[in-house]
Amino acid sequence: MEANISINYFAISSELIVVFTIIATIFFDLLLPRKSKFYVALVALLGSLVSFIPLIFQWVNYENALVLFEGSYIVDKFSLILKGLFILVTYLTFLLSINFIESDRYYQGEYYYLLLSSLLGALVVASSRDMLTLFIGIELASAPMFLLSGWKKGDQKSNEGAIKFFLLGVLSASLILYGFSLLYGLTGELIFSEISKILLVKNLSTSPAALLSAMLILAGIGFKISVVPFHSWAPDTYEGSPLPVTAYLSVSSKATGFVALMIILTKIYPESGSSWGIVLVIISGLTMFIGNLSALQQSNPVRLLAYSSIAQAGFILAPLAISGISGDYEDGIYASVTYLIIYAFMNLGAFLVVNVLINTSGSNDIYEWGGLSKHQPLTAIFATVFFFSLAGIPPLGGWFAKFVVFRSLLSSGEIFGITLAVIGAINAVIGLVFYARISKIIWMDAPSENITVTTKNTLLSPLKVVGFISLAITFMAGIFPNLFSYLGNAASLFLNS
Numbered sequence: 001m002e003a004n005i006s007i008n009y010f011a012i013s014s015e016l017i018v019v020f021t022i023i024a025t026i027f028f029d030l031l032l033p034r035k036s037k038f039y040v041a042l043v044a045l046l047g048s049l050v051s052f053i054p055l056i057f058q059w060v061n062y063e064n065a066l067v068l069f070e071g072s073y074i075v076d077k078f079s080l081i082l083k084g085l086f087i088l089v090t091y092l093t094f095l096l097s098i099n100f101i102e103s104d105r106y107y108q109g110e111y112y113y114l115l116l117s118s119l120l121g122a123l124v125v126a127s128s129r130d131m132l133t134l135f136i137g138i139e140l141a142s143a144p145m146f147l148l149s150g151w152k153k154g155d156q157k158s159n160e161g162a163i164k165f166f167l168l169g170v171l172s173a174s175l176i177l178y179g180f181s182l183l184y185g186l187t188g189e190l191i192f193s194e195i196s197k198i199l200l201v202k203n204l205s206t207s208p209a210a211l212l213s214a215m216l217i218l219a220g221i222g223f224k225i226s227v228v229p230f231h232s233w234a235p236d237t238y239e240g241s242p243l244p245v246t247a248y249l250s251v252s253s254k255a256t257g258f259v260a261l262m263i264i265l266t267k268i269y270p271e272s273g274s275s276w277g278i279v280l281v282i283i284s285g286l287t288m289f290i291g292n293l294s295a296l297q298q299s300n301p302v303r304l305l306a307y308s309s310i311a312q313a314g315f316i317l318a319p320l321a322i323s324g325i326s327g328d329y330e331d332g333i334y335a336s337v338t339y340l341i342i343y344a345f346m347n348l349g350a351f352l353v354v355n356v357l358i359n360t361s362g363s364n365d366i367y368e369w370g371g372l373s374k375h376q377p378l379t380a381i382f383a384t385v386f387f388f389s390l391a392g393i394p395p396l397g398g399w400f401a402k403f404v405v406f407r408s409l410l411s412s413g414e415i416f417g418i419t420l421a422v423i424g425a426i427n428a429v430i431g432l433v434f435y436a437r438i439s440k441i442i443w444m445d446a447p448s449e450n451i452t453v454t455t456k457n458t459l460l461s462p463l464k465v466v467g468f469i470s471l472a473i474t475f476m477a478g479i480f481p482n483l484f485s486y487l488g489n490a491a492s493l494f495l496n497s
Helices: 013-031 038-050 053-060 077-102 108-127 131-149 156-187 192-201 208-225 233-240 243-267 270-295 301-326 329-361 377-391 397-411 415-444 461-479 481-496
Strands: 066-068 073-075
Touching (some): 013 038, 013 053, 013 108, 038 077, 073 077, 073 108, 077 108, 077 461, 108 243, 131 243, 156 208, 156 233, 192 243, 208 270, 233 243, 243 270, 243 301, 270 301, 301 329, 301 397, 301 415, 377 415, 377 461, 397 415, 397 461, 397 481
Antiparallel strands (some): 066 073
């Protein structure tokens, strides 16, 4: 008997375009001589941009969630919003990468192929509604980054960071898979909705095996999003990776992990939220403190942003943690997704600034960046905007991101929510210290005698595009927050799909 499988190709058109772009990059890389390799970058740029177009049509014509492959793959507003974020971040990363990859003897075709493969994995995660598809998506998004983080093959720090990332990445995959295998053993199902139904009907939601599976999955994804105590790989890997890869790791790779976490907790374990919620509250608070206090001591800008990224993960996690305790998952998803969207662009902008200032000064020490505003005034403006936005200063987008998190925590009425809000407020002040310090050094300190300033080819056109797009979105999020609030609210409704 033949199975009658009908595939809605329009629903997965963005994924298909990315697949064809991957094939095209391999094809052009094989055929073109080295001096013409920039066409590979153009193909990757064009393909990622074109893959965004179907999302617009799907959004405009949206009526109901599209269910594919017997419930394993769903295209709803949640997935459309996150897919759009992943594609835009990848596109901006390509722009950051062009001059970096061409500036040294790196393998260009493989670079774009791997980054596109990671994008494909992220797109799959956003629509996954079964364990097998989700695991494949997570690993497809993560595995290329093991190679990309060690792209500077002659650099000892790059090799060290890549090995740490790879070993802990494999461990995290094992933990996730172990958790999934326990769930399958308990329920005999792969699709999340069926698993949740069986856990509820058989009163297994708070059983030791179900809770153990949740803890294993949380630990596995904790490595992906670099929260305490699973964060040790991040500073070394960020420092050793090419800066465009570091920017992508801190934004898209982290966002992929958070999306997977949101889907798993709200689709499989909604009835045991009081158990995993308390664990996440503790993790969130520790992540904020350890991330910010560690960043406070850094002089290397990449390590500073690595610890900053860890601290920001604590803010993103906080509403999700409280939603488990309060049961108001829609509000938790709304706050976390809104923060995630705004964070992505201001953090990309921050890495752009670090990239340009390191190239300008030739120094990886922020204390030697004194007076660089005279040589790079536009970059200095970017630095002020993005770092103060990360600190949550109005009217920049970071203030609204922090606002929705604090509103979610305080409106929960839970003692844990109020406690996390106090912890968040303390950490926002700590964060302001080291974010403001960088701007103060650039604008107010005397030039260092230990550096030779180079302004030639440091802020090229592709980098300016990244800067101005990130700048525009950062200002829009702060001045017109309703748009981002609408996206966060639309994403939260995925609980009903």
